Each structure stands twice: as C-alpha cells, then as structure tokens.
Amino acid sequence: MFDLVSDVDFVEMVPNKSVLAPKETHSTDSNGRYQDLTSIHALDISTARSDDFYATVSGSGNGKAKRKRVISTVQRRAANVRERKRMFSLNEAFERLRGKVPTFAYEKRLSRIETLRLAIIYIAFMTDMLENN
DNA sequence: TAGGCCATCTGGTCCT
C-alpha cells in the first residue's frame, strides 16, 4: 500500500506551468473579459452608492419582497481580484504540501486531488509507524 | 478527440 514511500524523495516539485500567479496582464479573451483586473488598487469603488447594491426581488410565493444583494461592476471586479488572490494563496498551500509529500522523482507534478490523497496516505503511514514503535 | 486539470468569473451564503 505504501510502496511509493520506500523510495522517499522530498524533491521540490517544479511546476510545469506558470499558473501559480494571478494573471498580471490584460486578457486576450475574445469575450473581452479579464480587462483591468490586474490590481485591486486600480479599482475605484468610491463612486458606487450602497443603494446601488440592492434590488427588490419578487417574493417566493409569500408576497414578501426579498432584498437581493446586487453589486456594481466595480465591486464585482474587486471581488474577482480578491477571489484570485484567495485562490493564489490556496495554490501556494498546495505547493507547500507537494513539497512535503514523498513522490518518485520522475513523477509528473501531482494534481491537487492527487496531492490531498497522497498526503492522507502518507499521514496514515507515519501515524502507523509511530504507534507501532 | 475526449478527458483531466486548472484559472477565472459569478452569485449565494456565512462571518466579522
């Protein structure tokens, strides 16, 4: 079950893609998306009024109107930037975990799901070692 | 070409 651990190799896995950093340039997407999303500092949220962020939605049967949060384009872009940063830090954590999980040196870079599964196996193995020694 | 993986966007919900 733990055969791969016999060839323990804490090789630093080099990412084969430069996908670990948020996009720093404007997109060339044919749909024109990702434009001006580089820096949160470039976003001007000051012009948006809080009233702009809510819309009345017809109720779901009980006649009561719901207040749905509707954000402006500027706020949506800011949220997108935050989400990219969040995913970036998540990927950094995955990268650190890859560095701790033993793999064969010639193996290709572990995917995120592979990293998690292997980490589970590795932790179980180490726990077993501790408990039986 | 299909399938896997990933980045990104987006809207909903939770939390501070």
Place this chain on the structure above:
DNA sequence: AGGACCAGATGGCCTA
C-alpha cells in the same frame, strides 16, 4: 456593509 468562503459554470491547455 462588505469581505471571505464556497460551489457551479465556462473555457483553455495538455496528454493519451
């Protein structure tokens, strides 16, 4: 009120 978190959708890239 607004940021963090999450999951679904979408599209691009890569490999078998």
